[in-house]
Every structure is written in C-alpha cells, then in structure tokens.
Amino acid sequence: MSVTAARGFRAAGAAAGLKPSGRPDVALVVNDGPADAAAGVFTRNRVQAAPVLWTRQVLTTGRLRAVVLNSGGANACTGPEGFADTHATAEHVGAALGIGAGEVAVCSTGLIGVRLPMDLLLPGVTQAVVALSPAGGDAAAEAIRTTDTVAKQAVRTSTSGAAGDGVVTVGGMGKGAAMLAPSLATMLVVVTTDAVADSATLDRVVREACRTTFERVDSDGCLSTNDTVLLLASGASGRSLPEAELTELVTAVCDDLAGQMLGDAEGSTKTISITVTGAASEADALEVGRSVARNNLLKCALYGKDPNWGRVLAAIGTTSAAFEPDRLDVTMNGIQVCRGGAPGEPRELVDLGGREISIVADLHAGDVELTVRTNDLTDGYVYENSAYST
Amino acid sequence: MSVTAARGFRAAGAAAGLKPSGRPDVALVVNDGPADAAAGVFTRNRVQAAPVLWTRQVLTTGRLRAVVLNSGGANACTGPEGFADTHATAEHVGAALGIGAGEVAVCSTGLIGVRLPMDLLLPGVTQAVVALSPAGGDAAAEAIRTTDTVAKQAVRTSTSGAAGDGVVTVGGMGKGAAMLAPSLATMLVVVTTDAVADSATLDRVVREACRTTFERVDSDGCLSTNDTVLLLASGASGRSLPEAELTELVTAVCDDLAGQMLGDAEGSTKTISITVTGAASEADALEVGRSVARNNLLKCALYGKDPNWGRVLAAIGTTSAAFEPDRLDVTMNGIQVCRGGAPGEPRELVDLGGREISIVADLHAGDVELTVRTNDLTDGYVYENSAYST
Missing domain, CATH: 3.60.70.12 (L-amino peptidase D-ALA esterase/amidase)
Structure with a gap:
C-alpha cells in the first residue's frame, strides 16, 4: 500500500x-x-x-x-x-x-x-x-x-x-x-x-x-x-x-x-555491508566506508567470491581518517583475515557464496561505528549501463 | 632498450x-x-x-x-x-x-x-x-x-x-x-x-x-x-x-x-581523454577531469558507444569547481552535444566506433585547460578483476 x-x-x-x-x-x-x-x-x-x-x-x-x-x-x-x-x-x-x-x-x-x-x-x-x-x-x-x-x-x-x-x-x-x-x-x-x-x-x-x-x-x-x-x-x-x-x-x-x-541494484549479485568500527569520528567512519564501497577492484573481487582483503586496506589508505596502517583489522563474513595490517586467518576460510557479505574494518582510533552499504561490480552492471541509454 | x-x-x-x-x-x-x-x-x-x-x-x-x-x-x-x-x-x-x-x-x-x-x-x-x-x-x-x-x-x-x-x-x-x-x-x-x-x-x-x-x-x-x-x-x-x-x-x-x-588497461576497449577547458584554476580542472574519469556510468556508456553526455554533466556537478550549470558545454569526438547545459547537436552525429575518444568540457569560468585520461568500464575489466586474485 x-x-x-x-x-x-x-x-x-x-x-x-x-x-x-x-x-x-x-x-x-x-x-x-x-x-x-x-x-x-x-x-x-x-x-x-x-x-x-x-x-x-x-x-x-x-x-x-x-x-x-x-x-x-x-x-x-x-x-x-x-x-x-x-x-x-x-x-x-x-x-x-x-x-x-x-x-x-x-x-x-x-x-x-x-x-x-x-x-x-x-x-x-x-x-x-x-x-x-x-x-x-x-x-x-x-x-x-x-x-x-x-x-x-x-x-x-x-x-x-x-x-x-x-x-x-x-x-x-x-x-x-x-x-x-x-x-x-x-x-x-x-x-x-x-x-x-x-x-x-x-x-x-x-x-x-x-x-x-x-x-x-x-x-x-x-x-x-x-x-x-x-x-x-x-x-x-x-x-x-x-x-x-x-x-x-x-x-x-x-x-x-x-x-x-x-x-535490486543493476546487475548486482551481492549486497555488501561495510561496518567501520573504532573510528575517531562519524566523518572518519563515513569517509572510510564510502572509500571501501567505491573501490571497483574490491567490488569485482567480491563478485568473484574472492576475499581480497588487501583491496580493503588499499581503499582505507586513500582516506584522511585517523588510523595507523599497522593496526588495521579486517573481518569478512566472520573471519578475521587481516590483523594489525598483516595477514590473519587464512582467506580460504571465508565463504562468500551467499548474496549478503559483511565486511568489518576496525580502525582502532576511537569508538564510532557505522555501516555503509553497496553492491558488487559485475558484467551485468556493465551490460545494463552500456547496452542502452538510461 | x-x-x-x-x-x-x-x-x-x-x-x-x-x-x-x-x-x-x-x-x-x-x-x-x-x-x-x-x-x-x-x-x-x-x-x-x-x-x-x-x-x-x-x-x-x-x-x-x-x-x-x-x-x-x-x-x-x-x-x-x-x-x-x-x-x-x-x-x-x-x-x-x-x-x-x-x-x-x-x-x-x-x-x-x-x-x-x-x-x-x-x-x-x-x-x-x-x-x-x-x-x-x-x-x-x-x-x-x-x-x-x-x-x-x-x-x-x-x-x-x-x-x-x-x-x-x-x-x-x-x-x-x-x-x-x-x-x-x-x-x-x-x-x-x-x-x-x-x-x-x-x-x-x-x-x-x-x-x-x-x-x-x-x-x-x-x-x-x-x-x-x-x-x-x-x-x-x-x-x-x-x-x-x-x-x-x-x-x-x-x-x-x-x-x-x-x-593496455585491463579489459579496456577505449582510451578516453577528458579535456577540461575554461577552468578557473588547475585544481578545478583536475577535480572535474578526475570526476568525469571516475564515473562508472559514463565509462559503461562509452564502452557501449553511447554518447551519453548527461553523465558528463552529472559527474561535473559533483565537484566543487567554479562553474554555472547552464553555461556548461560538452563536445564528444568533435560534436558539441551539449551547449549551455542543454542539448546541442544531435547525439546521433557522434561516432564512438574507434578506440580513441575525446571529450571536451568547457566550464566557461576561466582560462585553464588540462587533460585527464582514462578507460572505459567493460565486462572484460570485471572478468580480469573477479576471476582471480591480483
């Protein structure tokens, strides 16, 4: 209604x-x-x-x-x-x-x-x-x-x-x-x-x-x-x-x-939530969340079910948020694949088979937390946006 | 050598x-x-x-x-x-x-x-x-x-x-x-x-x-x-x-x-030069050029040979550069498809068949000009970046 x-x-x-x-x-x-x-x-x-x-x-x-x-x-x-x-x-x-x-x-x-x-x-x-x-x-x-x-x-x-x-x-x-x-x-x-x-x-x-x-x-x-x-x-x-x-x-x-x-996003196969924790401010958390959400390489990797956490760190690194690179933690669907800016649990443990993907990035720089949501980048997206004018 | x-x-x-x-x-x-x-x-x-x-x-x-x-x-x-x-x-x-x-x-x-x-x-x-x-x-x-x-x-x-x-x-x-x-x-x-x-x-x-x-x-x-x-x-x-x-x-x-x-960019079929003219400063011109270069929707459209100039204006509109929306001109491969923020020559006249695409955006806000170069966004790019870790 x-x-x-x-x-x-x-x-x-x-x-x-x-x-x-x-x-x-x-x-x-x-x-x-x-x-x-x-x-x-x-x-x-x-x-x-x-x-x-x-x-x-x-x-x-x-x-x-x-x-x-x-x-x-x-x-x-x-x-x-x-x-x-x-x-x-x-x-x-x-x-x-x-x-x-x-x-x-x-x-x-x-x-x-x-x-x-x-x-x-x-x-x-x-x-x-x-x-x-x-x-x-x-x-x-x-x-x-x-x-x-x-x-x-x-x-x-x-x-x-x-x-x-x-x-x-x-x-x-x-x-x-x-x-x-x-x-x-x-x-x-x-x-x-x-x-x-x-x-x-x-x-x-x-x-x-x-x-x-x-x-x-x-x-x-x-x-x-x-x-x-x-x-x-x-x-x-x-x-x-x-x-x-x-x-x-x-x-x-x-x-x-x-x-x-x-x-229902065009051509998407994944709905991805990026939760930024330990941020010094809401502005920092939002900048980091958006930077991760907009990283085409990460979005392609997630489409391919590849837990390529290095691309999460690379995206965080482009921001001006408060953080130290060697303190960053990243968890993907419950597996802490990155600890202290370096490899954590084996990436093979991460199951990205379902539509929902959860990424948690801990900046260890404060106590603000928020979530930004995005989709994967797929050949379907490219098709829908190249095959005709919208 | x-x-x-x-x-x-x-x-x-x-x-x-x-x-x-x-x-x-x-x-x-x-x-x-x-x-x-x-x-x-x-x-x-x-x-x-x-x-x-x-x-x-x-x-x-x-x-x-x-x-x-x-x-x-x-x-x-x-x-x-x-x-x-x-x-x-x-x-x-x-x-x-x-x-x-x-x-x-x-x-x-x-x-x-x-x-x-x-x-x-x-x-x-x-x-x-x-x-x-x-x-x-x-x-x-x-x-x-x-x-x-x-x-x-x-x-x-x-x-x-x-x-x-x-x-x-x-x-x-x-x-x-x-x-x-x-x-x-x-x-x-x-x-x-x-x-x-x-x-x-x-x-x-x-x-x-x-x-x-x-x-x-x-x-x-x-x-x-x-x-x-x-x-x-x-x-x-x-x-x-x-x-x-x-x-x-x-x-x-x-x-x-x-x-x-x-x-030789991964999966690309187009090399796109975005020339920003009439900018008030080099910083403005660079911000506009990068914003256009990073617009996924435009990059998909160009892959599809679609002269979707509205996406150029939408990308310019996200910047803080000096310009008036109703003074923007856009030329694609020599055809001025947008004049004064509104339709110019028919988009059907634009030939995007070749690898090289030239976009000229005139901000009419100064006399600085520079060119940013990018590629199209293709299913090939998605494939190369989703099918295996790089």
Whole structure:
C-alpha cells in the first residue's frame, strides 16, 4: 500500500507512453489533508534537473498537496524549456485537482539531456487523476520503476499510545537501481504519514532519516541529478508523535527502501555491508566506508567470491581518517583475515557464496561505528549501463 | 632498450618462479655511474607496501646504485616480516654487486597481503645479477609485467647542443594495467638518464614529469599501495642539460609510458581523454577531469558507444569547481552535444566506433585547460578483476 497506507492520501499510476515498453510511467500522490505539511531532501549534485529546481522552490512554503512523478525521462540538462515543461506539468495537475501549481511537487527519472514528450505526459497525468484512489499506492509504486525489477514499498506503524484510530502510519515508495550515490543515495522516494506535524519538524525528521539510510548507501558512486526524497503529513490520524518516535518510523521506512534498492541494484549479485568500527569520528567512519564501497577492484573481487582483503586496506589508505596502517583489522563474513595490517586467518576460510557479505574494518582510533552499504561490480552492471541509454 | 638506452646502465630479467606461469618475474637495473644521483615519487596511499617504505628511506640519500623489481607479489600488508623480506632482498643484491643494501631500491607488484616466497626470489635475483647487460632493458621490462599484455618502454634523446657523445638519453620502462590511480597513476616505473644532474634537480624533474602525466591518468580510480616512479642519472654522457630541457625529456618518456598503460588497461576497449577547458584554476580542472574519469556510468556508456553526455554533466556537478550549470558545454569526438547545459547537436552525429575518444568540457569560468585520461568500464575489466586474485 506504501504511500496510501497512511490515512488522508490517494494515489494512482498510469501509462502515458513515455516508455517504449508501454508500461506505467506516471504516478500521482495526493494529500487530502486535513493538513498539508511537507519537507524534502534533494541531490547534492550541482547539476540539478528541472523538477528538482521546481520542487525545491515549491517546498519553501513547507506545504504540498500533490506529487506527480514520471519515469521514462529525467528532464535534466534540458535548459529553460525543460523547466517550462516541469512548470506546465504542475499547472496541469493543479488545474485537474483544483489546487495551485505551487502546491505540486514534480519528480522525474530516466535519460538525462532529452526533453519530455509533453503531448504524451499531460494526457497521462489526466489518466492518473481519474484513477486516484486510497488503494492506489501499489499502482503508483509500479509506475515509478525504471530498471528496477520490482516495485519498492515499506510501511511502519506507531506502537506507542492508544491503538486503533490513534495509531500513526508511515508508508513510502521508492525507485532506484543505479546512480545510487555518495551523498543522497536514491533516485525518487515519497513517504507519507497521517501524523500531525509541522513542516519544520518534518524537515528535521526527513534529514535525519536520510542521513543514516540513503546517505549511507553507495551502489556505484554516481550521484544523480534528480535524487529526491519527500515527506508529506496529512494529519489525518489526529495524533502527533514525539519527534524521536516519528523520526524512528520514517527512518525505518527509508532503511527498508534503501535495502530494497540495494537488493535490486543493476546487475548486482551481492549486497555488501561495510561496518567501520573504532573510528575517531562519524566523518572518519563515513569517509572510510564510502572509500571501501567505491573501490571497483574490491567490488569485482567480491563478485568473484574472492576475499581480497588487501583491496580493503588499499581503499582505507586513500582516506584522511585517523588510523595507523599497522593496526588495521579486517573481518569478512566472520573471519578475521587481516590483523594489525598483516595477514590473519587464512582467506580460504571465508565463504562468500551467499548474496549478503559483511565486511568489518576496525580502525582502532576511537569508538564510532557505522555501516555503509553497496553492491558488487559485475558484467551485468556493465551490460545494463552500456547496452542502452538510461 | 628502455632503461639501458642511456649510457652507464645495465639491466636483466629472470624467472624466479614467483608466477605460476613460469614467466620472468625479477628485473634488475644497475647504474654503473660515474654518478649515482636518483629521486623518486611514491603512492599517496597511506597503506604502503614494504618495498615503498624501504625505497623512500633509501632515497633520502639522493643516491641509488641499483633497483630490483619483482612481479608475482606486492609484499603489501605483510607486517614486519614483509619489511624484513624487502631488506633481505636489498642485502642480497648488494652482496652480489659489492655495494651497500642502502644503495638498492626495491619495487614489488602483485597480490596484496601475501608474503613473498624468498626461497624462490633470492635465487632469481642471483640469476638476474649474472644476466646483467647493457642490452638488458627489454628483458627487464618484460619481467615486470603482471596483467600487462605487452612490455612498456620509451626513449627520448636531447636535440640541443652537440650530436654524438654530447647527446643526453632518457629511457624508461613501466608496468601497470589496473589500479591506475587518482594521484600517482602507475604501478612501477624506472627512468634512467646519462645526463649529469644532482639529486635535488632530479627530484624536481621527476615530480614535475609525474604531475602532468601519471597524475593525470585515472584508469579505475583505485590507488595502489606500491606505486613507484624512480629516476636515476649516471652522468655517463658527461653533459648536463638545462633543467627545463631535462624535464621535457623525462616528461615525454613518462607521457609515452602513461599512454601505453592506458592503451593496455585491463579489459579496456577505449582510451578516453577528458579535456577540461575554461577552468578557473588547475585544481578545478583536475577535480572535474578526475570526476568525469571516475564515473562508472559514463565509462559503461562509452564502452557501449553511447554518447551519453548527461553523465558528463552529472559527474561535473559533483565537484566543487567554479562553474554555472547552464553555461556548461560538452563536445564528444568533435560534436558539441551539449551547449549551455542543454542539448546541442544531435547525439546521433557522434561516432564512438574507434578506440580513441575525446571529450571536451568547457566550464566557461576561466582560462585553464588540462587533460585527464582514462578507460572505459567493460565486462572484460570485471572478468580480469573477479576471476582471480591480483
């Protein structure tokens, strides 16, 4: 149910014909209120797609009534004409729903540098408006897929306080299968809740949730021009949660979606968690985790089920984190293959046959620990990203 | 002839049996003088192999009488025992040549995290000593290959001044086919010259030569633990060149070797030059060039002959360089596919069929220009780096 799990939301998916396959490619999420507070986090790429520029501007009000999303085209690097296309899309949604264009967020995903076929997109948006339903979450999640092989949804409910009407629900949908990136790591995510919350609270909540989930995923080191995470609150539950609890729920939904993205990353055969322990600071731990996650040679080795821990050390060595090379320990799937910067247990003991791989790197320089997740680098990834434009 | 092209040098290659294939794996270069000035540049990786630690220490004297190199094992992440192995190798060379161990540089390349089989290596070094010859450059270049499909050599001679005995020669050999890296971009390079030059001059010359050649090559973004570039001067020509001319010759040799490495990079089908123009500073231009060179999605697209210029802009957008997104121009193999951050000429006009690909990115933020070179990302690269340990 994803984005329509929380009360106060309707959604829909439609096939506008943007994709040659004819599969659904337009999604619409509408917040029926009573409240319309919202917040968002966007790509840190300085080359930002037209819908990102538009939605950042719209969100300065702290309010959103609807989100329209399309796959089949990123509308990035399309100049003033591309921005006008985004504006026209929001206007079209606003007119159909009887709201202002300035209350409509727009998200796009697909090939960069190509204009959207507006003659197809706008009728598709109209179709989606007609199809809006409190049960439309699945259809919307389906319509934002690009190379994702499955739709990605997650729901969590509050456990504190009274049951029944008093329960707060948080639901989300996401798409992302490559270009999962070093700072904000997904393509498009919409999370909805029926909690009562103002936009300033939502802003803190969504930033904190992203910090420990999407921002610690680095599938292929490539930062998209379109990354967007939106959080909308309808207030339809009539309840407000303590901020920490709302943060926990939203974080759980984001973490679930991030895991689904890694599990479905283009061409991947491994989901790899890199836990950095004994770091002097969170910044150090993150730098080390990302450096390991982005090392192509290691990612190839893990695809080949080769516990080549030397490549972990080589990746750590490129960082500015506090550590001494002769104190580094590395454990792979439970076997401490490197101890004090030198060989530990025999690498033959490490079994890398399954999809999940755990790497623990101990810097022995402090007590901070965090985990960055990535995928292996495979011929499947190369194929998906060389055989056609995405 | 490479390292024996200049007068005053002998070299040899031998098969010690470090490689399962039985191919040559030990190289020796000896400077017979009359002078023995030397300088070097090393990996910026903080995890440094034992031979790098040893050779850095040796070079503090500004003198080298010999360089011993082995493939078949990097001797990195091998702890104090690994350092003792390097020391023993230098002692062995010194004893055989009647010089001090402290006059012997050691370089190793191969798998990280495994001790060298000294019972094989030392007899191999003895073989190399016996085989030393003023015509041994080819054999030495052959012996340092790992996954290189061809030996890499380059020679240049001075054109200024008198001919014949007065000519200064610079020759070099190199190996490197992956782990060509963001700061110092090769595995092992030895350059020799018969010029008369002191070690302080050689130090400036080798740093400047690396800065504009190996340091602007980024094959796969991975920085090795063993990268070493050594420059040895015998003074046997009896001539000293103006520093600028010597720098030019050494740079030409390094540039030639760097090009050979890119042409032979593991699994590559394309050699890609990324020229950044209109940058506000050299640092900006280098950051942009490296970011583009390291973008896996772009590298896959180019393998697939897809002029996906949006990925160039996405890569530029992750940098902190001075530029405005709506002023960026990108030209691929002569076709300006992006103008002012938006589509320019049709991408269909770009022919990416050949091995050489030229990308020009104009930031319109200044007048600095430089070129970074890289390769495409292919299933061949994935295969070579996943199918066995290197």
